[in-house]
Amino acid sequence: MSALLTLTDIRVTLGGRPVVDDVSLSASSGEIIALLGPNGAGKTSLMRAALGFAPIAQGQARLGDADPATLTARERALRAAYLPQRPQSIWPISVESLVALGRFAHGAAPDRLDANDQAAVDAAIEACALTPLRQRRMNEISGGEKARAHLARALAQHAPLLVLDEPTAGLDPAQSLHVADILRAHAQNGGAVVFSTHDVALAARVAHRVVLLRAGKVIADGAPLDALTSQALEAAYERKGRLERVGESLVAIFD
Amino acid sequence: MSTAARTTLALAAISLAALAAALFLGPVTANVFGDDLASRTIVWDIRFPRALTAWLVGAALGLSGAALQGLLRNPLADSGVLGLSGFAALGAVIAFAFGFATFAPILALVFALGAAILVTTLGWSARGPASLVLIGVGLSSLAGGLIALALNLAPNPGALADLVNWTLGSVEGRSLEHVALVGAFLIAGAALVLFAARGLQALTLGEEAAAAIGADLNQTRALVVLGAAACTGGATAVAGVIGFVGIAAPHLVRALSGHDPARLLIPSAFAGGALLVCADVAVRLLPTDTELKLGVAAALIGGPVFALIAARLASRGGDA
Numbered sequence: 001m002s003a004l005l006t007l008t009d010i011r012v013t014l015g016g017r018p019v020v021d022d023v024s025l026s027a028s029s030g031e032i033i034a035l036l037g038p039n040g041a042g043k044t045s046l047m048r049a050a051l052g053f054a055p056i057a058q059g060q061a062r063l064g065d066a067d068p069a070t071l072t073a074r075e076r077a078l079r080a081a082y083l084p085q086r087p088q089s090i091w092p093i094s095v096e097s098l099v100a101l102g103r104f105a106h107g108a109a110p111d112r113l114d115a116n117d118q119a120a121v122d123a124a125i126e127a128c129a130l131t132p133l134r135q136r137r138m139n140e141i142s143g144g145e146k147a148r149a150h151l152a153r154a155l156a157q158h159a160p161l162l163v164l165d166e167p168t169a170g171l172d173p174a175q176s177l178h179v180a181d182i183l184r185a186h187a188q189n190g191g192a193v194v195f196s197t198h199d200v201a202l203a204a205r206v207a208h209r210v211v212l213l214r215a216g217k218v219i220a221d222g223a224p225l226d227a228l229t230s231q232a233l234e235a236a237y238e239r240k241g242r243l244e245r246v247g248e249s250l251v252a253i254f255d
Numbered sequence: 256m257s258t259a260a261r262t263t264l265a266l267a268a269i270s271l272a273a274l275a276a277a278l279f280l281g282p283v284t285a286n287v288f289g290d291d292l293a294s295r296t297i298v299w300d301i302r303f304p305r306a307l308t309a310w311l312v313g314a315a316l317g318l319s320g321a322a323l324q325g326l327l328r329n330p331l332a333d334s335g336v337l338g339l340s341g342f343a344a345l346g347a348v349i350a351f352a353f354g355f356a357t358f359a360p361i362l363a364l365v366f367a368l369g370a371a372i373l374v375t376t377l378g379w380s381a382r383g384p385a386s387l388v389l390i391g392v393g394l395s396s397l398a399g400g401l402i403a404l405a406l407n408l409a410p411n412p413g414a415l416a417d418l419v420n421w422t423l424g425s426v427e428g429r430s431l432e433h434v435a436l437v438g439a440f441l442i443a444g445a446a447l448v449l450f451a452a453r454g455l456q457a458l459t460l461g462e463e464a465a466a467a468i469g470a471d472l473n474q475t476r477a478l479v480v481l482g483a484a485a486c487t488g489g490a491t492a493v494a495g496v497i498g499f500v501g502i503a504a505p506h507l508v509r510a511l512s513g514h515d516p517a518r519l520l521i522p523s524a525f526a527g528g529a530l531l532v533c534a535d536v537a538v539r540l541l542p543t544d545t546e547l548k549l550g551v552a553a554a555l556i557g558g559p560v561f562a563l564i565a566a567r568l569a570s571r572g573g574d575a
Contacts, residue, residue, distance in 0.1 A: 053463055077469030088461040090328040091514040101460060105469030109453050111257065111518060137514070153460075157468065 003028045003062070004079070004161040004192045005050055010059035012045045012216075018057070019045045021216040027161065027192040032183055034203035034224075035196040037213035038237050043196035044085055046213070047163050050194070051082055063161065077105035081157035085165040085196075087150035092139035095149045099124055099134075102156030124156035127182055143170045151179065155186070162186055164195040168202060180206040200252035204228055204243055212236050224250075259518040262511040266525035270310060273532040277306035280536055301428075308429040309535040309549070310528040311437040312490040313500050315444060317527020318520060319486035320501020322448040325455035325516030326479040327378055330509075330564055331388050333501025334367070334487040337378075338394025340498065342370035343491035344422055345398045345405065351418055352409035360436055364488030370394055371480040371487075379476075380462075388565075424495040424550020426535055433493040440489020445524065447482030451475045452517035459516060497550045499557020500527045506564060 005027040012020035020042040027033050035043040048054035050061050052068030061068055063079045071079070081102070089098055097110035100121050108117040125134055128148040133141055138149065151167055162183070168176040176199060183193045183206055197203050203210050204224035212220040212232055220232035225243065233241035233252075241254040278287050278298050285297040320333035334340045346366030350359035374387075374394055381387040402422065406415060426433075454475025457465035466472055490497070504527035505519055512519035531549070534556065538547040 048463075051467065053466070073466050073471050074469040077467060080467075082464065082467035084461070084464050084467075087464060089459055090461065091459050091516055093459060093514050097513065097515060098459075101457060101468055104453065104457055109456055109517065110515065111259075153468075 002064075004064060005163075005194060006060075006062040007046070007050055008060045008062075010046065010049055010061060011057045012042070012049045012054050013057045014045070019216050020049060022059075023211070023213070023216070023218055024059075025194075025211060027194050029160065029190045029192055030187050031209065032187050032193045032195075032207045034207035034210045035194065035213060036198075036200060036203050036210055036228075036236070037219070040215075041213040041236070042216040043213060044165055045216075047082070047165055047194065047196065051080055051163060052076065053082075074105045077157060077159065079159055080161040080163055081154040081159040083150055083154045083162075083164040083167055085169070087146075087153075089138040089146070089150075092137040094134070095130055095136050095138065095141065095145075095152075096121065096125070096134040098138060098149050099130070099152045099156050102153040102158075105157065105159075120156045120158055124152040127155060127185070128152040129178065144172065144175055147171060148175070148179075151182070155182070160191045162191060162193045162195070164193065166196055166198070168197055168199055176202055200228065200233070200241075200243070201250050204250045204252070228252075257518075259512045259515070259522055262508055262522045263525055266508070266522060266529055270525055270529040270532065273529055273536065274306050274310060277309075277532055277536050278302050281539055300430075304431045304434050305426050305429050306532055306535065307431075307434045308426045308437060308493060309531045311434065311441055312426060312494045312497060313504070313531025314524040314528035315437060315441045315486035315490040316497060316500040317504030317530070318441070318445060318448060318524040319483035319490075320527070321505040321516070321520050321523035322451065322455070322479045323483050323501070324505055325458060325520075326375065326451075326476060327381070327387055328458060328461070329381075329387050330506065330568065331502065331561065332391075333499070334483060334490075335496070335498035335501060336388060336395075336561070337370070337374045337391035338398055339367045339370045339374070339483060339487040340491050340496045341395040341398030341402075343367035343488050344496045345401050346488070347492050347495075348402050348405050348418055348422070351421075352405050352411065354411065360440070360488065360492035363492040364440070364484060367488040367491065368481065368484035370398070371484045375476060375480055420548075421495045422550075423548040424497040424553065425548045426494050426531075427546065427549075429493060437489045437493045440485050440492075441524075444482040444485035444489070447478045447485065448520060451478035451482065452520060455479070455516040455520075495550055497531070497553045499553055499561055500531055502564065503527075503557050503560045504530060506560065 003026045007025040010020055010023045011018055045054050049056050100110040103117040128151055168179050210224045210227050214236045219236045220227040228243050230242045239254045244251050286294045287298050323332040324330055343363040343366055346362035347359040350362045378387040378390045454470050457470035505523040507526050508519050508522035512522055534552050535549050538549055538552045541547055
């Protein structure tokens with residue numbers, strides 16, 4: 001298994017204050033890693049640092065074998081696709097054109113796709129159940145549909161590593177599970193996924209490994225059922241909580 | 256054929272029709288097909304270069320407006336609003352007022368470039384369309400103040416009236432030399448801007464996500480800044496300050512180009528050209544004692560369009 005992302009003792013500071021403090025993490029082909037923790041725990045900063053968008057005060061980030069800060073934008077995009085927390089479509093382009101932007105690093109433009117690009121765009125649209133919406137404009141669809149369109153854009157990039165900041169925010173339970181299936185499929189095809197979420201149960205169900213953060217520090221790290229103990233959840237969220245098995249699935253309960 | 260291509264063709268046809276109309280129409284009657292000296296002079300030495308200059312100036316302003324809007328992700332951006340035109344005018348005024356008029360186009364370009372660098376640097380991370388426009392208002396006022404200062408200090412006050420006239424914007428009495436000048440600037444600017452087209456599409460996702468899909472934003476920014484400065488510098492050097500074409504032209508073709516910031520570049524140029532030729536025919540035909548200046552007419556039409564777009568933006572909470 002080759003590591004697609006390796007973070008070693010990362011520290012990120014914002015205005016002199018550490019927002020990520022001494023965090024290590026690696027994601028190898030086939031792995032899904034969930035970042036959990038309350039708002040402001042440092043999940044977004046950690047992901048941005050991994051991609052070279054946030055300056056690293058200390059420690060080391062590697063995308064494959066390269067320092068993300070030394071990669072060109074295109075080289076980085078061929079290694080990792082990123083879904084920001086609040087993805088934007090400033091101009092109301094069509095869903096199809098938005099997804100096609102994912103092919104940028106392959107030299108394509110929405111109005112200039114070769115057969116490979118078109119196949120990747122079609123597959124991503126299909127995977128995110130957007131086929132009936134592909135001609136619609138981004139200002140004519142619902143919040144959940146927008147979120148899926150942006151996820152499809154990241155998938156169309158065909159990067160081995162997916163870095164997704166809250167990909168299920170604003171999605172209903174069925175759609176969240178659909179996203180979980182998409183992440184599993186990506187990992188099964190040899191990719192790796194690092195994603196953040198506030199849905200503890202979803203993280204426990206889909207991730208091979210969870211990293212629970214609070215105030216930039218790692219509270220717990222490991223296989224979901226080992227890491228997400230009542231003590232760890234309480235330490236992270238300051239609220240008594242536990243994971244419970246109900247039938248085949250897991251639920252997170254906070255008192 | 257794509258909608259954007261059809262739009263361009265239709266606008267090219269309208270442009271040709273407007274250019275032809277500009278040859279036929281005017282306050283005095285002249286026979287376009289006539290062989291007499293008077294008709295030939297009026298039609299081919301006066302009306303033809305004037306109409307062509309109007310088209311090229313409009314195209315340059317429409318193109319630079321579309322490119323700046325894409326770069327800054329703001330439908331209210333254009334050379335006039337952001338202060339590029341004001342600074343280009345300042346450059347040209349300095350050249351005229353201090354007696355080295357030959358360098359007016361170069362100075363206009365250099366000053367437009369300075370303004371473009373300033374406004375894109377200050378406005379790059381502007382939150383919302385309004386703050387960017389405010390930066391432009393500041394730069395435009397500064398340019399206006401400096402133009403007044405230059406006129407005040409000019410060693411040749413006789414030229415004052417001419418200069419003031421010129422800052423109002425006009426293509427009256429322009430020759431084929433002017434056509435060649437603005438044409439060359441437009442070609443250079445268009446080449447630069449079209450190289451940035453893919454980067455502008457990427458910027459639809461916002462800055463960070465554009466970088467994440469592989470766009471080299473520094474390159475996109477440099478190309479658009481240089482291209483917009485070339486277009487604005489050339490247009491302003493031959494026609495003075497003509498506002499709002501850069502806002503109105505992209506606005507007219509945006510929906511027809513699928514709201515794609517790259518696909519609307521060329522249609523915006525054609526729309527700007529067609530708009531300005533039509534406006535110039537209109538000012539020539541208006542029965543006023545002194546001819547209405549083209550820049551004044553553009554402001555009278557374009558000002559309300561600008562206000563309309565701004566109001567619509569405000570009511571949608573910044574969503575274009």
